[in-house]
Amino acid sequence: MLGASNTAAETCAPDVSVAIVHDWCPAFRGGERVLSELCRLFPAVDVFTLFDFLPPDVKADHFANATFHTSPVNRLPKVEKFYRSLFFLCPFLIEQFDVTGHDVVISSSAAFARGVLTRPDQPHLCYVHSPIRYAWDEQFSYLAQGRLGFGPMGLLFRYLLHNLRTWDTRTAHGPDVMLANSTYVRARIRHIYGRDAEVVFPPVAVDEFDLVVDKDDYYVTASFLAPYKRTDLVIRAFGAMPHRRLVVVGEGQQSRTLRALAGPNVSFTGYLPRRDYIAMVAQARALVFAGCEDFGIALAEAQACGTPLIAFGRGGARDIVRPFGAADAPTGILFEHQTVAAIVEAVEHFEGNRRSMAPEACRQNALRFSADRFRREIREAFFRTLAIHGTGAPLASSPRMPR
Template sequence: MDSVLGGSRHNSQIAAGMRIAIVHDWCPDFRGGERVLAELCKLFKTAEVFTLFDFLPDEIKQQHFAGVTFHTSIANRIPKVRKFYRALFPICPLLIEQFDVTQYDAVISSSAAYARGVLTRPDQPHLCYVHSPIRYAWDEQFSYLQQGNLGFGPKGLLFRYLMHRLRLWDTRTAHGPDLMLANSSYVRARIRRVYGLDARVVFPPVDVDEAALCTDKDDYYVTAAFLAPYKRTDLVIDAFNAMPTRKLLVVGDGQQAAKLKDRAGPNISFAGYLPRAEYIEAVSRARALVFAGCEDFGIALAEAQAYGTPLIAFARGGAMDIVRPLGRTGEPTGVLFEHQSVQSVIDAVKRFDVNAEQIQPLACRKNAMRFNPERFAREIYSAFAATMSMHEPSGIDAHVNQIAAE
């Protein structure tokens, strides 16, 4: 079967004529998870999307989801829900279970939290692409408690109880999909630890041809992320506060934006949310992108490499798959630091400064080519075919076998 899937014609026809439901947690903005969703919709052209909340602007829909039907939960109709949808997490398992996808030929879930728990028939193929097990319910729970100043008072106890209930639901639904895909080696390890299951690693697609290689670098560093607690942009800001001769540009917006601006020194500037062309320009021209969080994969990190921008990143999560670290490879593309601390960030930036000539923009771009969309498509189609083969012979399998025999 794998040799058959190598042909692009068979790849594009593997799901032709099938009704496919793609279930995605929610669409608040067009970030990493939504980029994967858009690519899945391109690969499975007849698919319809089911998502709890859809706040994507019309221009994004037209550009990346032209002709795609979106189905949302009843909670999407609540007035001004965009301002507080994250607070509805206790009822999200219930909401995801209300999507009726049982009439579709196959289900693909794109899940960092709830999508995997959609109810399917026993004979219904279900392929799950896991961005992460629910971060705030598992190993990141204590980080969220700390960042939210939630101790053992009433709010803290309630949060801990709700996380306990969420872990029970999450574990129960883990065996629903026929096949799990992990977006990084780190997430694969999480899946093994949390659910006791093995998963294939399929890196997310990175549009490596979106921008040209930039070799003309400016004298500033950049950090680019949604400004949420787990991204640890606070560590990067505190580190550059201690290095006032080095400039830092903070790109992105989020719930921590105001607090981070208050703690930043005069050598740190905030660009907020940038249109795509301006974002690429800001990251491309930077000396390096600095990131202190633990990303499941980190499409923004891989994109920076495609632009020719070195990385200075925390040595955990997807960065371990992306960065070719200084001192360990012949063509390094960045510097990794071992601890989530201000001093570790400072030391890593200084190490980069001393060794910057060893990290060339062309090496960064060559490194990013491993994550191109063609590779993603090939591996997704292969996993989809494997999911089909796990079910007893049926009209669906006959359809797949007929294409494979051509």
């Protein structure tokens, strides 16, 4: 990996001073894997992020060349327990990062990072994980899950989200080049911001996964246990199929609620170390997912070890799954409705046709999402962003940020 990083750094103009702005780093999940790969493209980089809760060993493994800068709010006591509730402050806080002394800005944005203040002559490349989910079309789902109607608290949240939409729209045309992590996000960018974006799929660490052909008899669902992941639907579906076994991998704010829903055929592992997580997914008969992901790195990881997918057919799953009945060498089943009945039907359909979805085909499918491909496409977008400002070399007139 080190050799690949050095090659990437040479290709991406090592004399250019780069600031990477990322919303926040609560844990090393999909967004942070993207951030890690972005950092690998440069010999040294400044990372600006609102909140940073990454442990030292993760920093050493994935961000050895990065210097992290956080917002003042990151120093509040126990902020890791309530930082999400500070969303209404985040536009203001992201605008307080001074990146104007860098040659180039790269933002990795699922919410706020794109709105960082830049100079007019400063190249800005933005990788969009998603427009702000809870501020736009999914506002109503989030409010319903939080039981926020039209009482005083509900009205306050609706007003704060209205203000967030205004800010989000105003900052949408700041980046010179905008990349989307899936065709679904590209469509959302076009609908919300009126901009086109090139699709660059996130990096999947396919080399960490070995192909496993002999599968166990259990199904698995794996994610951060948040409401929008809809793990509740998967658990209820397996409650209607007591003869089939489900393993739920992950922790989150819904952990206690979901455990209360589960029958005796559903077990929970909680958070698993990386090696155990890979083994659990690799040996599963299929991974079942009922949420609408912007991309869904966990889905692509399952394919990398030869595990078929049974997934809701909206969002990034449509980029990942080669659906049975609609593609050669199929790698999974897509269901069209987020309902218990649709999941049950999809699982039974999979059982009747699972020998048509070969582990080898799943593995081959996942190779489309390799980290090498991601770095190559980001390098191309990086130089295209520089070219917009008439340079493919360091911007010598720009002052360097002190390290």
